[in-house]
Amino acid sequence: MPVLLRDLLKHCDTTLESARFKDYCPNGLQVEGKGSIRRLAAAVTANQSVLDAAVAWGADALLVHHGYFWRGESAEIVGMKRRRLGTLLAADMSLLAYHLPLDAHPVLGNNAQWGQRMGLQGFEALDSEDPQAVGNTGVLAVATSLGELAAQVRDLTDRDPMIIGNLQMQVERVAWCTGAAQGYIDKAAAAGAQLYISGEISEPTVHAARELGIAYMAAGHHATERYGVQALAAEVAETFSLEWTFIDCDNPV
Known part of the structure; x- marks a missing residue:
């Protein structure tokens, strides 16, 4: 059974108590896609290779630790940012990101x-x-x-x-x-x-x-932050009976 995006978002926000954090980026829904979710992909960072893999897998939503719209970054939707957002919008795939709430x-x-x-x-x-x-x-x-x-x-x-x-x-x-x-x-x-x-x-x-x-x-x-998003995705998938997968992306830093 699919879950409504708003219900999945409410569950994550409540579980992580995201409202109590003053963060460097918005926590929760960063890019809105389709209104119901059957397949959830998870990753550390929403880079282009992760987006492409999520689309290929057929994800309805992508859950990450490092999303977009960081404090101090350029506001223009050009270049790399345009390609990333374009991929999400073309696939009608939502992006949910939790930074400090997922650390804590x-x-x-x-x-x-x-x-x-x-x-x-x-x-x-x-x-x-x-x-x-x-x-x-x-x-x-x-x-x-x-x-x-x-x-x-x-x-x-x-x-x-x-x-x-x-x-x-x-x-x-x-x-x-x-x-x-x-x-x-x-x-x-x-x-x-x-x-x-x-x-x-x-x-x-x-x-x-x-x-x-x-x-x-x-x-x-990257290596030390692979586990929280997997734990959260597994908990969400079990709660709402969703398919989920973790997309890893090699990062030497």
Whole structure:
């Protein structure tokens, strides 16, 4: 049975509490397509290759973490943006995007899903004083070397993480925030973490890790954010009896 687009949208907005976030982009329905949904595609980013794959699969809607209309971007509908929007409109395919709400959800979110896959326990907020903050801290059941954790991340993401720290050091308390959250390394150190994991690394991150006495692991922006959108799509598909698929797109960053 198809679900009405408005009902699917209401379910996602309510589940993720999207209205409480002040974000860098609009959360929820970004491009409106057909009014009923049978097939739902999910992806990290709504780039052209993902759009083409979704159209080829016959998706009625595409659910992503990284959508469009970011704060500060050019408002003109030209070039790459025109082609992307043209693909959606020609296929009558809706685009739903959730950025910070999908990072933050305590079960379906990117950070929750990453922590589960890493076998971390006792999740706490990385910044408990900020109601919109994302990221978590947690503990490992058994102290594990940084090198062993790097191997675990490699198996999970199918890529080598960049590591700042001694591979022999033992780690019990970990902080993490998926995507481009390397700037939270000071919060991780203040929370007593021995290791901080995020997606990307910047030149200052190296110095901060060394001077704060905390190991850092850059596991990939795309690679660390593949799981939240899949969890949300699976939950939506089960709720409304929809077909769904995940479209992955290689991204070395």
